[in-house]
Amino acid sequence: MLRKRWRVLRYEKASAAFNMALDEAIAQAVAFRVAGPTIRFYGWEPAAVSIGRFQKLEEVVDLEGCKKLGVDVVRRSTGGGAVFHDKEITYSVICPEDLMPADINEAYREIGGWIVNALKLIGIEASFEPINDVMVDGKKISGSAQSRRKGVFMQHGTLLYDLDRAKMFSVLKVPKDKLESHSLGDPAERVTSVREQKKVPWEYAAAAMANAFIMNREWYPGDLTSDELARAEVIAKLRYGDRDWTFER
Amino acid sequence: MAGGKTLALDPVCLDGEIVRIMMSGDFFFHPEEGLERLEIFLVEQKIWNADDPEGAIAKFMDDNKYRAVGFGPSDLAFLLRGLKC
Numbered sequence A: 001m002l003r004k005r006w007r008v009l010r011y012e013k014a015s016a017a018f019n020m021a022l023d024e025a026i027a028q029a030v031a032f033r034v035a036g037p038t039i040r041f042y043g044w045e046p047a048a049v050s051i052g053r054f055q056k057l058e059e060v061v062d063l064e065g066c067k068k069l070g071v072d073v074v075r076r077s078t079g080g081g082a083v084f085h086d087k088e089i090t091y092s093v094i095c096p097e098d099l100m101p102a103d104i105n106e107a108y109r110e111i112g113g114w115i116v117n118a119l120k121l122i123g124i125e126a127s128f129e130p131i132n133d134v135m136v137d138g139k140k141i142s143g144s145a146q147s148r149r150k151g152v153f154m155q156h157g158t159l160l161y162d163l164d165r166a167k168m169f170s171v172l173k174v175p176k177d178k179l180e181s182h183s184l185g186d187p188a189e190r191v192t193s194v195r196e197q198k199k200v201p202w203e204y205a206a207a208a209m210a211n212a213f214i215m216n217r218e219w220y221p222g223d224l225t226s227d228e229l230a231r232a233e234v235i236a237k238l239r240y241g242d243r244d245w246t247f248e249r
Numbered sequence B: 001m002a003g004g005k006t007l008a009l010d011p012v013c014l015d016g017e018i019v020r021i022m023m024s025g026d027f028f029f030h031p032e033e034g035l036e037r038l039e040i041f042l043v044e045q046k047i048w049n050a051d052d053p054e055g056a057i058a059k060f061m062d063d064n065k066y067r068a069v070g071f072g073p074s075d076l077a078f079l080l081r082g083l084k085c
Helices: A016-031 A063-069 A104-121 A165-171 A176-181 A202-214 A226-240 B034-044 B053-063 B073-081
Strands: A006-014 A038-044 A048-051 A072-075 A083-085 A088-096 A127-129 A133-136 A139-149 A152-160 A219-222 B008-014 B017-024 B028-030 B067-069
Touching: A006 A016, A006 A202, A016 A038, A016 A048, A016 A072, A016 A088, A016 A152, A016 A226, A038 A202, A063 A072, A063 A165, A083 A165, A088 A202, A104 A127, A104 A133, A104 A139, A104 A152, A104 A202, A104 B067, A139 B028, B008 B073, B017 B034, B028 B034, B034 B053, B053 B073
Parallel strands: A006 A038, A006 A219, A048 A072
Antiparallel strands: A038 A088, A048 A083, A088 A152, A127 A133, A133 A139, A139 A152, B008 B017, B028 B067
16 A cells, blocks of 8 residues: 555445544554545435534534434534534545644645635635635635544545525524624624535536545545444444433533 | 634532533644543642643643644633632
8 A cells, every 4th residue: 555645435425423433443544554545525314413522512503403303413523613514525534644734724724725726626716714714705615623643634524515504503503602703793694605606516516626635646546444334333333323422511 | 712713611619619620612622632631730730820820721731742723821721710610
């Protein structure tokens, strides 16, 4: 296995717990040097809310709303805020730490730049905004969260493809201090999507993401190993699907 | 906080004394597991009573190679000053 040759996994949908567990299982495989740097694109079935590692669940998620709409809830291993995953393209980049900038903010900027490039490929002008957002006309279209463990860099994030604001804000609660810290009024108006900016099919947006992520990189279309899948099953059951983990804070 | 992140502190009190502090918000902390050690450090050292809480927090973070993104020692020190049981 070439250390700098990226494995690109094909887009697949899975449950919230399995999605988070799979990112962790891949990170373990990279840490054990049985997998090389990996780029993964994925979706969520059913739709889900993921919350940051340090967030208080009941402050940021409307659990009743989630139940009513059949939306899953999962606590991520990474920091950051609550995200509603529905009509979007989620990515993860998992690699030895030395393939990414040592500085956390610089790494956010680097991958943020890949997303800006992806949007450019489909005719949308976007810009990276620190700490971890990609914006179009002052509205958020992509966010991400990063972790570094055992010499492995992992960043996952989303690109909003389409947006159902009513659904999004019936499962997310916006903390009061967040509302006060922004000059824009309605939180629903602070986000946008690919579809709102340009009427391109989902496949175009997905292809643009893939192209931007592999640009100037050696890569091959790869598969998950049976070991990664088995580990993910266990991690999903013991951690991300566990109520104690979800309600930790 | 910086970058529009939130940080909240919840004290757990026993007999009028803070026995635990829980930090929450949409900030980042590397490594993530270090946050619990920071929470314990704040209580064990009663950092809110320290002469230089900001310096003590910064030193703890440096010594352990911990990195927070979205808040800094001064933000945390500011919130600790206002903690009450």
